[in-house]
Amino acid sequence: MTTPTIELKPSSNPLSDAEREAILASPGFGRHFTDHMVTIKWTEGRGWHDAELVPYAPLSIDPANMTLHYAQTIFEGLKAYRQPDGTVATFRPEANAARFQASARRMAMPELPVELFIEACDALIKQDRAWVPDSGEASLYLRPFMFASEVGLGVRPANEFLFIVIASPAGAYFPGGVKPVSVWLSEDYVRAVKGGTGAAKTGGNYAASLVAQAQAASHGCDQVVWLDAVEHRWIEEMGGMNLYFVYGDRIVTPELTGSLLPGITRDSLLTIARDLGYTAEEGRLTTEDWQRDNANGTLTEVFACGTAAVITPVGSVKSEGANWIQGDGEPGSVTMRLRKALLELQTGQAADTHGWMHPL
Ligand code: PLP
Ligand code: COI
Numbered sequence: 001m002t003t004p005t006i007e008l009k010p011s012s013n014p015l016s017d018a019e020r021e022a023i024l025a026s027p028g029f030g031r032h033f034t035d036h037m038v039t040i041k042w043t044e045g046r047g048w049h050d051a052e053l054v055p056y057a058p059l060s061i062d063p064a065n066m067t068l069h070y071a072q073t074i075f076e077g078l079k080a081y082r083q084p085d086g087t088v089a090t091f092r093p094e095a096n097a098a099r100f101q102a103s104a105r106r107m108a109m110p111e112l113p114v115e116l117f118i119e120a121c122d123a124l125i126k127q128d129r130a131w132v133p134d135s136g137e138a139s140l141y142l143r144p145f146m147f148a149s150e151v152g153l154g155v156r157p158a159n160e161f162l163f164i165v166i167a168s169p170a171g172a173y174f175p176g177g178v179k180p181v182s183v184w185l186s187e188d189y190v191r192a193v194k195g196g197t198g199a200a201k202t203g204g205n206y207a208a209s210l211v212a213q214a215q216a217a218s219h220g221c222d223q224v225v226w227l228d229a230v231e232h233r234w235i236e237e238m239g240g241m242n243l244y245f246v247y248g249d250r251i252v253t254p255e256l257t258g259s260l261l262p263g264i265t266r267d268s269l270l271t272i273a274r275d276l277g278y279t280a281e282e283g284r285l286t287t288e289d290w291q292r293d294n295a296n297g298t299l300t301e302v303f304a305c306g307t308a309a310v311i312t313p314v315g316s317v318k319s320e321g322a323n324w325i326q327g328d329g330e331p332g333s334v335t336m337r338l339r340k341a342l343l344e345l346q347t348g349q350a351a352d353t354h355g356w357m358h359p360l
Contacts, residue, residue: 038164073107082135090125
């Protein structure tokens, strides 16, 4: 089966410069979308076909569309950043493409070739490059996703899928800037178990997380921290971010047990931290370790990391039986140093020594 080329069918009616500029002045996260999208179909026996770049528009969905009932759907998240010379580059898109394939395998979906994933993102960014914000931390967030497009109620892998890429200008994920978040340790609910779908970026994981997120909010917390599903004590990750624990010059992130998402920011930070002279490790940590090491002062900082949220300090922790301020409750120096290094790399202000940037 051959890889299709993307046919351009540009919008005859894009948003005006003034309307776009008004949105870019305060984009928020995931609220506004650019003028176009890429769509590629997959059909059993035919493979990938009908790759098109078309005006952004609603889809027409049959009430018996399989995804609406059985959630055979996956997604990715990556960002395009304006570089100092005015060009645009994405960060590690081949890593997102590889994770998209891994998610597809877990969800019994067809694997999109890595080159086609990247080509689709590139085509959309090139067409809508005026939507890439010019300054600072702002970026264009790309949301590639795929879902079963077959109609029917039989429970089995669909024989038709639709892959789409949309893009949304992004300011800070947490309004209010780099402000430490408060977290709730979820003991009532679990996110994922070994053998389940926790390592896949599939919609159901997020649907299942919402009640715990609401519980966190009812306890005055910003985010949920997920614990392992068996002993309810090993720290896994947050709702849309991985976690790092800073012990002076040593940083530790929960190891990939199969039930947490292998974050690309998490992976990048293992390398960036070592470049900066820190010891960076994958390990296992319990909630008891967290509380004790914070109290005895060895655990100096905790932060969360992910594409949407970059690096966000954790300022306080709550559970049914405990409640503590992390460190002094303020963003720590290691957290902020790593955050700066990552953003400088992504925005082209630091040398790309690992070949992670993908210029367009
Ligand atoms: N964990 C979850 C559940 C996520 O949704 C995300 C976001 O993609 C992450 C972690 C961080 O992953 P990445 O750094 O690849 O964005
Ligand atoms: C991301 O960081 O890309 C995420 O997927 C987090 C969230 C918006 C689901």
